[in-house]
Amino acid sequence: MPKLLVTGASGYLGSALASRARDAGWTVVGTVGARPGAAPAGLADVVALDVRDDAAVASAVRAAAPDVVIHTAYVQGTDAPAVNAGGTEHVARAAADAGVRLVHVSTDAIFDGRLPRPLVEADAPSPVTAYGATKAQAEAHVARLCPDAAIVRTSLIYGGPGHDPAAQERPALAVARGERTDMMFYTDEVRSPIQVDDLAAALLEVATTDWAGPLHVGGADPLSRLDFARLIVTARGHDASALRGVAAPVDRPRFCPLDSSRARDLLRVRLRGAREVLGGA
Template identity: 55%
Template sequence: MSGLLITGASGFLGSALMAAAGPGAVGLTSATDVRDLAALSVAFADAAPAVVIHTAYRQHGPEAAAINADGAGNVARAAQAVGARLVHLSSDVVFPGDGDRALREDDPVRPVTEYGATKAAAERLVLAADPGALLVRTSLIVGGPGHAPSPHERLALAAARGEQDVQFFTDEIRSAIQVDDLARALLALAETDARGVVHLGGPDAVSRLQLAELVVVAAGLDPAALRSRPAPPDRPRHCPLDSRRALALLAPDRHPRGVRAVFAS
């Protein structure tokens, strides 16, 4: 896909996007600091993209808020300056997860984790800078058999091998999605004129424990080796995503697979 710029291009999702987009895409890695608006503006002006997909983020640490929130606002401003369409990646953890149904785009945003708070702040800053942007909230991203493993998969495998002491939550429910499926869907959404917020998760709602079990079984390991417990009060519990709005914008061959099918392949 020509005219495309991807931030976080060396990350798990960014790498999949670069591969799916082909040689016409330009990738920005962490060498370009999204907190530095001047440097970002130069990079955007040099690339002159028609579309920007912003995937760069930081999960933990003292820099997470500035990278996730302020950096997203800078990306939106830089995209606006070059007239590019912006697709911004957000997360299901902007929600508290205290309900009992799949989450819709207009449900109240009320994060209960620090990371969720940074992503919620990023949404506000992006839409303030670029009201025409498309914000895509997604969930846990996995690779599946035959693909490089995500951090979630590496953790499950390490736990099953006795290399790491981890307890997987039995009641934190998410809409895990395969990374290549997500990348293809994002590229298709970028070609639409949709704006605002859409949800895009996989169709299977699974707990952290169930996801770990799928990973372990697919690798030929014993799922009985996994330890589990309920999620603590400071975790978002029920966060499956209602993705009907995004799916209506996508051709059927761009709909993501359920993770049960992914790990059975």
């Protein structure tokens, strides 16, 4: 039975990934940081870990002795450089030293979105946000320390009906319910939203391949933030008329749909579009 170590197993993606791997027959060890109670039940072990601690990361990987590490842990805000860049450096070094497969989860936010076409794996990172810069640094650490690792770039993660709302869904739902009136949604920031179970399945498949380097794994539909928000609220039975659009400021990425054709050729999982998942087709 293969063994998987999931960093960030208390997060939205990490929890879904750990649960799916457990149900598929993997022995799963999850690491948790700030929310230890949120890890899914039934894992072989749950380990409290601060990825900013290089020695602790190395010790955790040695103790777990996994076949694969999937690194989902990240934060937004002031701790992002230490967690996203520094923490990823520690995870990549530990995986390389242990000789285990690493799948690192990255983001379309490493791009500025100024190209007039979907983004391919060979496009150079060009972040315009502080968060995107930390994730670009993380990719550089992985490529340097663990060149055989897969770097899975993805987009806005959501659950949809039947799932707890993700961070990408909650603001739109709050506006639709009248709980917020100060939120606007960008009309010209275009992304490739992906359903959390589709992404978790894709990550597990990538883990069993020998793919090395970047791989784009996004949903099939390129959508503006406003159009995505409208789909979210309508799918949960709310009126989308309260949602308002605005042009993105200059310090936001713009046209960032991911060209996921390589992933579609490599993987069995179907990377559905948000219109299909949320009923807006």
